[in-house]
Amino acid sequence: MDSTAPRASHSTCSGIDVSFEFFPPQTEDMEQILWSSIERLEPLRPSFVSVTYGAGGKTRERTHATVARILNETSIKPAAHLTCVGASCEEVDAVARDYWDLGVRHIVALRGDPQNGPGTNFEAHERGYANSAALVAGLKKLGDFEITVSAYPEGHPESLNAGRDIDVLKAKIDAGATRAITQFFFENECYLRFLDKVRAKGIDIPILPGIVPVQNFRQTANFARRAGASIPSWLAERFEGLDDDVTTRRLIAATVTAEQVFDLVDQGINHFHFYTMNRADLVYAICHLLGVRPQREVSLSPLAKAGNERMRSG
Ligand code: FAD
Secondary structure, three states: OOOOOOOOOHHHOOOOOEEEHHHHHHHHOHHHHHHHHHHHHHHHOOOOEEEEEOOOHHHHHHHHHHHHHHHOOOOOOEEEEEEEOOOOHHHHHHHOOOOOOOHHOEEEEEOOOOOOOOOOOOOOOOOOOHHHHHHHHHHHHHHOOEEEEEEEOOOOOOOHHHHHHHHHHHHHHHOOOEEEEOOOOOHHHHHHHHHHHHHHHHOOOOOOEEEOOOHHHHHHHHHHHHHHOOOHHHHHHHHHHHHHHHHHHHHHHHHHHHHHHHHHHHHOOOOEEEEEEOOOOHHHHHHOOOOOOOOOOOOOHHHHHHHHHHHOOO
């Protein structure tokens, strides 16, 4: 970057797109937290929101119910995560068909962690999809889904080498994926170097950076260990001594995430996918800094519109 040029992030940011990831709630309290977060983030008009699928498909019903409610009660386009671990092709196809019938057109297609946990050997179900590329191809046969897949700037725990990782990504794109979201990372250089390697292989689909605002450092460090993402020592130092100080931790988290996204804006990145952990405040603040502000008119889904009209006329 030219050191005399003004930072792109110091002019008013414009043209930034965002998307948000949620997980299906387990309890009524968590459900309320999720829905108040969705309500707060909806006016920011994310290009989509995605809902995760618990390891081994154990949140199948809850993921479905959350996606259905987003579709029916908000103006946001939901994407359903779907994995193929421990399930036959027929079972996976049935879930996908249900989504299609519901009106969901976007799937985040993942192989899923091996049944014995990350780091162990993946064994496909005997009548199941062999890998993520086969899953993408299977979904494309069922309907013209928009398919997003994963990418790993720091390598996946099963990664043999970076070249093989990019081959796996390419196979998913050849099978029909049109967008990737990365595992979260804190060193932007890792993501930018990964992008260079991917582009050098002729891959030109959007590779959205997965950004995790650190709501809870210990929890994030645990996730990172299992996901093969590194925690730089400077990040650990910033949160040092704050385990019992939620307020300061939140302020630090906002600062760290703001630094990360603004650095990426300076590098020309203009779509951010936030792992929200179902909490809106931090993400909302970062979006505000990025110039992503509430839009006055929220375009309602047909069902929500009908509901409003019923309320007006009744
Ligand atoms: P792939 O992209 O198929 O492979 C990941 C890596 O494994 C490759 O890059 C490569 O290093 C290695 N690999 C795979 N196949 C081969 C091969 N044949 N030879 C050599 N190396 C190989 N999990 C859930 O359970 N539910 C979710 O909702 C969920 N959402 C996610 C969302 C995102 C954005 C990301 C990044 C991950 C998500 N995961 C989720 C985690 C994911 O399921 C695990 O990381 C899983 O272990 C890999 O699935 P994948 O589709 O990413 O695998």
